[in-house]
Amino acid sequence: MLKLPQSYSDRKHFLIVGALVAIVTVALGFFLLAILPIKAQASMQAEPIKWLFQLHLWLIAFLFALVVVFMLYALFVFRRRKNDDSEGEHFEGNTALEVIWTVVPLVLVVIFSFIGLRTLQDATSGGDEVQVKAEGFQWSWAFSYPNGVTSAEMVLPVNKPALITLQARDVIHSFWVAEWGPKQDLVPGMTTSLHITPTKVGEFQLKCAELCGLSHWSMAATVRVVPEEEYTAWMDAKLAEQNLQTASR
Amino acid sequence: MRIGSLGLVRGLVGYFAGLIVGMAVVVILRLALGMSAWDQEAVWVGGLISAIIGFLLGVGAMSDWLKWTRGIETPLHHGPPAGKPAWTRYFGVDYNHKVIGIQYGVTGLFLLVVGGSFALVFRTELADTGISFLQPGTYNTFLSMHAWVALASILLGVGGIANYLVPLMIGAEDMAFPRLNAFAYWINVPAIVTLLISMLFGWDSGWTAYPPLSLLGPVGYQMVFLAIFTIGLSSILGSLNLIVTMLMMRPKGMTLFRMPILCWAILATSIIQLTATQLIGQAFLMLSFERSLGMPFFKPIYDAAGVNIGGQPILFQHLFWFYSHPAVYVFVLPGLGVISELLPVFARKPLFGYRWVALSSLAIALVGFLVWGHHMFTSGYQPYLRVVFMISTLLVAVPTGVKFFSWLGTLWGGRLIFPTPMLFTLGAISVFLIGGLSGPILATAATDLFLHDTYFVVGHFHATIFGGFVFPFFAAIYYWYPKITGRMYNETLGKLHFWLMTPGFWLMSLAQMTAGTMGMRRRIADYDPALGVQNVQLLVTIAGFVIAFSILIMIYNLFTSAEIGVLAGNNPWRSRSPEWQIPSPVPEHSYARPISIVGEPYDYGLAGSSYVAMAGAGDD
Numbered sequence: 001m002l003k004l005p006q007s008y009s010d011r012k013h014f015l016i017v018g019a020l021v022a023i024v025t026v027a028l029g030f031f032l033l034a035i036l037p038i039k040a041q042a043s044m045q046a047e048p049i050k051w052l053f054q055l056h057l058w059l060i061a062f063l064f065a066l067v068v069v070f071m072l073y074a075l076f077v078f079r080r081r082k083n084d085d086s087e088g089e090h091f092e093g094n095t096a097l098e099v100i101w102t103v104v105p106l107v108l109v110v111i112f113s114f115i116g117l118r119t120l121q122d123a124t125s126g127g128d129e130v131q132v133k134a135e136g137f138q139w140s141w142a143f144s145y146p147n148g149v150t151s152a153e154m155v156l157p158v159n160k161p162a163l164i165t166l167q168a169r170d171v172i173h174s175f176w177v178a179e180w181g182p183k184q185d186l187v188p189g190m191t192t193s194l195h196i197t198p199t200k201v202g203e204f205q206l207k208c209a210e211l212c213g214l215s216h217w218s219m220a221a222t223v224r225v226v227p228e229e230e231y232t233a234w235m236d237a238k239l240a241e242q243n244l245q246t247a248s249r
Numbered sequence: 250m251r252i253g254s255l256g257l258v259r260g261l262v263g264y265f266a267g268l269i270v271g272m273a274v275v276v277i278l279r280l281a282l283g284m285s286a287w288d289q290e291a292v293w294v295g296g297l298i299s300a301i302i303g304f305l306l307g308v309g310a311m312s313d314w315l316k317w318t319r320g321i322e323t324p325l326h327h328g329p330p331a332g333k334p335a336w337t338r339y340f341g342v343d344y345n346h347k348v349i350g351i352q353y354g355v356t357g358l359f360l361l362v363v364g365g366s367f368a369l370v371f372r373t374e375l376a377d378t379g380i381s382f383l384q385p386g387t388y389n390t391f392l393s394m395h396a397w398v399a400l401a402s403i404l405l406g407v408g409g410i411a412n413y414l415v416p417l418m419i420g421a422e423d424m425a426f427p428r429l430n431a432f433a434y435w436i437n438v439p440a441i442v443t444l445l446i447s448m449l450f451g452w453d454s455g456w457t458a459y460p461p462l463s464l465l466g467p468v469g470y471q472m473v474f475l476a477i478f479t480i481g482l483s484s485i486l487g488s489l490n491l492i493v494t495m496l497m498m499r500p501k502g503m504t505l506f507r508m509p510i511l512c513w514a515i516l517a518t519s520i521i522q523l524t525a526t527q528l529i530g531q532a533f534l535m536l537s538f539e540r541s542l543g544m545p546f547f548k549p550i551y552d553a554a555g556v557n558i559g560g561q562p563i564l565f566q567h568l569f570w571f572y573s574h575p576a577v578y579v580f581v582l583p584g585l586g587v588i589s590e591l592l593p594v595f596a597r598k599p600l601f602g603y604r605w606v607a608l609s610s611l612a613i614a615l616v617g618f619l620v621w622g623h624h625m626f627t628s629g630y631q632p633y634l635r636v637v638f639m640i641s642t643l644l645v646a647v648p649t650g651v652k653f654f655s656w657l658g659t660l661w662g663g664r665l666i667f668p669t670p671m672l673f674t675l676g677a678i679s680v681f682l683i684g685g686l687s688g689p690i691l692a693t694a695a696t697d698l699f700l701h702d703t704y705f706v707v708g709h710f711h712a713t714i715f716g717g718f719v720f721p722f723f724a725a726i727y728y729w730y731p732k733i734t735g736r737m738y739n740e741t742l743g744k745l746h747f748w749l750m751t752p753g754f755w756l757m758s759l760a761q762m763t764a765g766t767m768g769m770r771r772r773i774a775d776y777d778p779a780l781g782v783q784n785v786q787l788l789v790t791i792a793g794f795v796i797a798f799s800i801l802i803m804i805y806n807l808f809t810s811a812e813i814g815v816l817a818g819n820n821p822w823r824s825r826s827p828e829w830q831i832p833s834p835v836p837e838h839s840y841a842r843p844i845s846i847v848g849e850p851y852d853y854g855l856a857g858s859s860y861v862a863m864a865g866a867g868d869d
Binding site for chain 1: 385386389453454455457459461462465466548549557559561562563596597598599600601602603604605627628629632635636639640643644646647650651653654655656657658660661662663664665666667675678679682683686687689690692693694695696698699701702703759762763766767768770771772773774775776777779849851852853854855
């Protein structure tokens with residue numbers, strides 16, 4: 001059985017706690033990665049988000065371990081023994097320590113502000129090779145392309161930077177395809193926009209992420225990301241179909 | 250004793266009489282002006298304003314002031330009302346801060362149960378996919394009510410802690426303005442009645458009430474606006490009273506840096522309440538005007554050329570969050586103060602870095618004024634604002650970190666004991682840590698663009714508020730219970746409460762965050778089975794019920810122990826704080842003689858030191 005030192009300032013305490021913090025950080029880091037499987041991974045803008053999210057998880061794992069291991073260790077080692085009526089050690093603080101645990105977090109804040117700024121740029125920028133307008137209204141979506149094609153589903157070619165312009169007809173909505181990462185509100189009286197470069201072919205759900213009344217929960221639309229040839233074919237078919245309708249009217 | 254002699258009953262009669270009179274006046278005015286008799290917005294708003302005044306007149310919260318205007322002097326009455334049982338003073342206007350503190354605390358606890366029950370209703374619905382018993386409209390109302398009732402409960406709980414403890418801790422006879430104190434409590438009651446009435450009409454925007462949505466729905470919105478405006482008025486008046494009390498009424502020798510640490514937390518909280526609450530009052534007032542009078546503050550209106558000559562929806566969000574973010578610090582700072590107050594007692598050690606802990610509360614309060622825009626990363630405001638608010642928000646981590654590390658320093662080298670209040674203090678640290686550490690991930694804007702309005706945020710703020718307020722509130726209740734009632738709570742039941750609630754809460758938080766990363770949005774009446782979050786949702790619901798059950802155990806404990814608990818004596822925790830040096834329960838006049846402060850508050854373990862000197866009978 002390990003004999004723990006009794007004096008509160010014994011260096012052995014800090015060696016033991018340090019080792020435990022390291023072990024717990026690693027275990028907790030992998031645990032958090034497992035229980036917080038971030039869904040954003042199907043667009044170029046999702047990648048920096050996922051990267052920063054997982055970087056955060058490691059920092060969280062370390063800080064959680066630091067506080068909780070210290071706390072649990074103290075609770076165990078410094079618990080009052082039976083028939084011990086003495087008071088605790090008398091020390092009122094330590095200015096050097098206080099300065100350290102003010103300055104180190106401050107440095108971390110600067111570092112994360114910098115990382116956050118870079119990641120934000122990556123997650124919100126992109127080209128506009130494809131343009132599509134999404135309109136939100138209680139409680140559905142409508143899409144239109146610059147060539148006049150309108151659609152109830154949104155179709156985008158894979159790996160092409162798309163600029164999605166957003167308009168709300170009635171109340172505030174929010175455009176969110178979880179797999180793509182970022183979301184953006186649609187605000188009456190404004191036009192907002194979102195850059196998305198989809199990197200995975202497939203069918204996704206666009207969902208409204210801002211409570212917008214009775215049927216907010218079901219305000220969704222299908223979003224399809226297809227190979228470029230398929231996109232062109234779809235667009236041609238739509239053009240033909242909608243021109244035909246216009247002509248025969 | 251007649252039931253009509255209870256202030257509360259007279260107040261409620263006044264409320265409904267006022268409601269009818271107010272509605273009638275609006276109808277008559279409308280008819281006189283040649284309008285149609287019935288316009289539900291105008292008639293209800295007029296009726297409810299009159300109802301709130303009717304309540305205050307009925308309960309007697311303004312009686313003394315009205316007498317003063319007629320030149321009648323009204324000396325402060327001490328003790329229970331003449332000729333009535335002692336318990337009746339809790340149901341009417343009483344100027345003793347200990348009575349008002351209990352009124353605040355019990356009302357807060359009652360609302361916590363009501364608000365929590367609303368959550369259980371929709372958690373039951375969310376336990377599985379598919380809409381089973383709660384239709385989306387009702388779901389939205391329950392969800393929105395859960396938020397405001399819970400927030401009101403926290404504001405009242407904070408009021409309970411502050412009003413009961415601050416005068417006791419600084420050895421004052423009472424608050425600086427006892428009548429204002431009673432008024433500030435009683436104005437909450439008609440507001441709560443109004444808030445609960447709104448449920449009958451429904452409203453569906455969530456507590457944030459963003460326009461234009463909140464300009465559309467049913468008349469329930471008007472009741473919410475009025476109720477929150479009124480509760481806000483209570484916050485402003487109550488905090489003013491607390492600030493004056495702490496600055497002006499401290500005893501000889503109690504410099505600011507010798508106040509019990511909880512007072513620092515309350516001071517920081519009061520500064521926020523006094524200065525930020527106006528903004529939500531203003532925001533809701535503007536919504537109310539826009540609804541009932543058609544003034545276009547927030548909703549865009551277009552002229553023939555398509556130019557917006559109306560309002561701007563995002564303006565509301567700035568006004569709303571300028572209060573509602575600092576409000577989170579209003580909720581958690583007193584709780585963190587309770588943690589700092591209790592740890593030294595149960596560690597038998599000085600609070601580590603008293604000045605740093607005290608100033609970190611002020612720092613959190615001040616930085617808190619500059620971070621509101623992090624709720625709006627996706628709102629469509631100018632993109633560069635995201636950077637400003639990201640940096641200011643990350644800065645909150647610095648003073649918060651100081652608190653955590655100082656708590657560890659306080660525990661280190663102590664002689665720790667673990668009665669229920671200490672367990673809840675430690676539980677609070679663990680839960681607030683989950684809430685705190687999940688903050689920066691929402692502060693860096695890129696990750697927030699994904700996480701915003703998902704269950705990750707739900708997990709984050711429930712952990713923040715439970716760790717920062719609910720756990721410390723329960724710690725405070727158990728800790729000061731013997732001082733309030735003179736008897737000990739039941740330790741076994743207390744520990745059972747803790748060991749059900751704490752793991753239950755950890756599970757709930759993590760499951761909510763998992764659901765969020767898997768793509769579960771907030772505030773939805775039903776969710777897509779394709780998300781694969783059913784198991785996680787079921788876990789959240791089960792954990793929610795476990796937490797609720799554990800709170801019922803506490804309430805049972807508090808009720809029964811008041812009768813059968815072991816007599817506690819003056820100072821069962823061997824605390825150095827002034828309130829523990831006087832009898833339990835605290836007598837009508839707390840301190841028979843003025844106290845003076847002759848040392849540091851937390852010098853546990855320093856032989857021969859003392860904090861409070863009670864003047865002896867012959868000392869004057």
